[in-house]
Amino acid sequence: MSKEKVMNAIEASKERFFRLAAEIWNRPEISYHEQESAGLQKAALREFGFRVVELDRIQNHAFIAEYGSGSPVIGLLGEFDALPGLSQKVSTAQEPVVAGGPGHGCGHNLLGTACIAAATGIKSALETDRLKGTVRYYGCPAEEQVGKPVLAKAGVFSGLDAGLCWHPADINTVAAYGTNASVELGFRFKGMASHAAQVPHLGRSALDALTLMSVGVEFLREHMPQSARVHYVVTSGGERPNIVPKGAEGHFQVRSPRMREVLPLVRRVIDVAKGAALMTGTQVEWEVLRGCYDVVPNSVISDVLYDNLKGVPLPVFDAADRDLAAGLAAYSNEDQKRATLAMFGIDPASAATIINSPLHESVGYWGVGWTIPASTDVGDVSHLAPTAQINTATWPVGVGSHTWQATAASGSGIGMKGMLYAAKVLAGAAYDLMTRPDLVQRARAEFVAATADETYAPAEELIK
Numbered sequence: 001m002s003k004e005k006v007m008n009a010i011e012a013s014k015e016r017f018f019r020l021a022a023e024i025w026n027r028p029e030i031s032y033h034e035q036e037s038a039g040l041q042k043a044a045l046r047e048f049g050f051r052v053v054e055l056d057r058i059q060n061h062a063f064i065a066e067y068g069s070g071s072p073v074i075g076l077l078g079e080f081d082a083l084p085g086l087s088q089k090v091s092t093a094q095e096p097v098v099a100g101g102p103g104h105g106c107g108h109n110l111l112g113t114a115c116i117a118a119a120t121g122i123k124s125a126l127e128t129d130r131l132k133g134t135v136r137y138y139g140c141p142a143e144e145q146v147g148k149p150v151l152a153k154a155g156v157f158s159g160l161d162a163g164l165c166w167h168p169a170d171i172n173t174v175a176a177y178g179t180n181a182s183v184e185l186g187f188r189f190k191g192m193a194s195h196a197a198q199v200p201h202l203g204r205s206a207l208d209a210l211t212l213m214s215v216g217v218e219f220l221r222e223h224m225p226q227s228a229r230v231h232y233v234v235t236s237g238g239e240r241p242n243i244v245p246k247g248a249e250g251h252f253q254v255r256s257p258r259m260r261e262v263l264p265l266v267r268r269v270i271d272v273a274k275g276a277a278l279m280t281g282t283q284v285e286w287e288v289l290r291g292c293y294d295v296v297p298n299s300v301i302s303d304v305l306y307d308n309l310k311g312v313p314l315p316v317f318d319a320a321d322r323d324l325a326a327g328l329a330a331y332s333n334e335d336q337k338r339a340t341l342a343m344f345g346i347d348p349a350s351a352a353t354i355i356n357s358p359l360h361e362s363v364g365y366w367g368v369g370w371t372i373p374a375s376t377d378v379g380d381v382s383h384l385a386p387t388a389q390i391n392t393a394t395w396p397v398g399v400g401s402h403t404w405q406a407t408a409a410s411g412s413g414i415g416m417k418g419m420l421y422a423a424k425v426l427a428g429a430a431y432d433l434m435t436r437p438d439l440v441q442r443a444r445a446e447f448v449a450a451t452a453d454e455t456y457a458p459a460e461e462l463i464k
């Protein structure tokens, strides 16, 4: 069986995949609430003859679906959660389906479905060819809330020879970049309430402590490496101004290109919190809320993905797709489009060409040596197995993730065609990895070298 037959198998079932992606798009569920989305995926996978193993005992709505046996084991990393407040119709005007409701503004309705489609293509090769190995789809809940480390800690990704992943975007490219590692902590200050006018000297303000902590973190910012990021929000700060606040809480998030760079910064933020407590006569407690590792790119698998990005025919968009794209792209000016593209590590000359049309209809290999400032829990998987990713154009040029425009495109023909393209590229890469043991060995060797100086442990275990 040739790779072409893998592609034909995906093509033959494309209407089923479009329906699955549309059903998930129509029922957007935010992180940890993906009951129906996971159910729809599991039903489709059973229909295609996969062994589905539910992992709810580890994490609600998590599962794996497998076909074949033995090595190599190729994993396709799927997601399906939506985002709050991004409900949107397939329209060029901002029109929520449900006012204030969730929506697929990160395109995860497409993300998981393409990986399922790719897995079915490989399954057909395993059935009819002499192909040996295992294809495994990972149903990973709560990507937007960094869900994968829980599965990583439970060993769900162990034994993987290669992890393949993609993310909806506005361009077709190998996602050769790394991402920032990230740790988010919750700080809870406890003080003493008193009448703020009558006996303020008897009070100890937890809000003062939190305010001083944020001031301290602002001063710390100057002394962090330029590539690091720190963000915070106040989640509670007292009840009424005439009561000295006895409680105050804030969430602080630190990012840097490697986890080993995040950890010393986190320790300094904790010291700032302790200092703020000391200054105000309050107490502070803290906990790690979530964290994810940086993505370790793998050039061997990235090259395989690039060959397939070039080898699979690009989507053919129709007039309706182009009208929608033009309408959605019109919300960003040229500078905004350039800024969105620069995020992927694209050189200015390529960006200048890409912004000239509303849809990206060629292929790039961008992001080598680049770290995007955002984070993804795919990072944890990339510390456990050789992993690589692509982006495909499911949205018009300049449309960023986590926007209503991305929700609209993810429910449209543009999203569906970009998804099918991603599915075929991933399947083609998986086929290459399964038929060429040398690639798997080289990918493993690169992975071992890249991660030799770091032993994986989930973020909360690293910060004491």
Ligand SMILES: [Zn+2]
Pocket (backbone or CB within 6 Å): 106, 107, 108, 143, 167, 401
């Ligand atoms: Zn996403």
